[in-house]
Amino acid sequence: MDIVTREHRSRMMSGIRGKNTGPELAVRKAAHALGYRFRLHRKDLSGSPDLVFPARNTVIFVHGCYWHRHEGCRYCYNPKSNVEFWTEKFKNNVARDQRVGQELQQGGWRVVTLWECETADDDGLRKRLKQIFRS
Numbered sequence: 001m002d003i004v005t006r007e008h009r010s011r012m013m014s015g016i017r018g019k020n021t022g023p024e025l026a027v028r029k030a031a032h033a034l035g036y037r038f039r040l041h042r043k044d045l046s047g048s049p050d051l052v053f054p055a056r057n058t059v060i061f062v063h064g065c066y067w068h069r070h071e072g073c074r075y076c077y078n079p080k081s082n083v084e085f086w087t088e089k090f091k092n093n094v095a096r097d098q099r100v101g102q103e104l105q106q107g108g109w110r111v112v113t114l115w116e117c118e119t120a121d122d123d124g125l126r127k128r129l130k131q132i133f134r135s
């Protein structure tokens with residue numbers, strides 16, 4: 001039956017939209033080092049993006065590979081228990097990400113997703129940000 005307790009499950013679920021996670025901090029640090037000005041978690045924008053760069057009309061989401069299903073990524077493994085629960089959960093996460101992305105694009109924002117696995121290497125991350133902003 002259900003081997004995950006209710007308490008444990010709610011803790012896991014709250015992790016879906018965890019703020020101030022390691023990967024997110026790494027992106028902030030890199031953006032700051034490059035001198036890009038950004039704001040955090042603007043509540044007035046759909047999905048409350050992790051980093052918002054108003055001058056560059058760009059928002060960045062830092063997505064966990066597991067929660068947001070980074071296809072082909074080694075962190076995007078499948079759980080072995082509660083499979084139905086997780087399948088439904090993942091489906092909803094991906095659908096929400098798509099909806100949020102569309103809403104932001106309709107509002108004139110460029111939407112960039114950085115995956116957790118892209119944030120481990122500081123140099124690589126800075127290169128990626130430069131590439132995104134072409135400067």
Ligand SMILES: [Zn+2]
Pocket residue numbers: 065070073074075076115116117118
């Ligand atoms: Zn990944």
